[in-house]
Amino acid sequence: MKLMTSWMGVLALTAAAVAGPAAAADHVVLYSANDDTVNKLVADGFKKETGITVNVVSTGSGVLFRRIASEQGNPQADVVWGVSSALLKQNGKFFQPYAVKGREAVPAEYRDPNDLWIGTNLQVVTINQNTKAIDPASGPKTWQDLFDAKWKGKIAYTDPANSGFSYAAATTLLTYWGDNDAAWKKLSSLVANAKILNRSTLVFDGNGSGEYPLGISLEYAGYLWAHNGAPVKVTYPTEGTVALAEGAAVLKGAPEADAGHALIDYLASKPTQEMLFKATFRRPARQDIDLSTMPGGMPALSSIKVLPYNDVKWDEARSATLGRIKTVIQDTR
Secondary structure, three states: OOHHHHHHHHHHHHHHHHHOOOOOOEEEEEEEEEHHHHHHHHHHHHHHHOOOOOEEOOHHHHHHHHHHHHOOOOOEEEEEEEEEEEHHHHHHHHHHOOOOOOOOOOHHHHEEEEEOOOOEEEEEEHHHHEEOOHHHOOOOOOOHHHHHHOOOOOEEEEOOOOHHHHHHHHHHHHHHHOHHHHHHHHHHHHHHHHHEEHHHHHHHHHHHOOOOOOEEHHHHHHHHHHHHHEEEEEEEOOOOOOOEEEEEEEOOOOOOHHHHHHHHHHOOOHHHHHHHHHHHOOEEOOOOHHHHHHHHHHOHHHHHOEEOOOHHHHHHHHHHHHHHHHHHHHOOO
16 A cells, blocks of 8 residues: 555656646737737737747727626636726726836836736827928917817817727816816817717828828827828827826736736837837837837927826716717717
């Protein structure tokens, strides 16, 4: 009996030695709301650096979180990425805390105080101007300038019901103007001058091509068009604007948690954010990247007036606010 027990112990030790402390993961599953270009850059780069394959599931952020909720008892992904800070704040129950390497380079307002998520890039709302359609010096410099009758029909703006950044732009301005009936009248004046489009890409493309001389847009779109040779100028309104974080988190119960930790470290790293900036002009959340040494001439975040924005408040009020915006759009057509 003792001899059999001894042999069983030897076999167990041999099996453990062969397997090691844990079999290294050969893949990691990433739920991403980013576009395919960005996803491929990251998947290829991470594979090259670690040997780990990134299996990407890409769709809208709302769909991703419905899927995460439905899989709560049996998670099928390791990391979620490319979703707004508002959604990350609201869905912390699905994340496991992880102290991302180099997280101190990201301002506190763009990461979770308990390390449940971290911002990886910032989306800044701008007024983008096609300088072939409008002389560079005579374009609008403030949000108030967009009320001028001479711009009627020349401003492209995505329906806030279909665009997170358009909703953020509208609610940031409502907040800045006092979040009252007078603020809504000002928003109505702006909307009355604008062409309301169904998709953000229509704003980006129409502004770059000159179909729409002005666009309430995102800075990266303007810099990307300009980099590719289009006559597009990016203006940061002097009253201020909104800068919203998009970020990443490791899912609670992730099947490949160690690989998930490695992936989120990669997403938040300085080399990765520099690489994505050079390819797509996504503003890094990290503030240890000197944008003056990068293509495009994008200004540092510290030089932009960023207005305060309560993303959780406005996300909770989304349904009622969108209903009122819909009425404004209908009344101004």
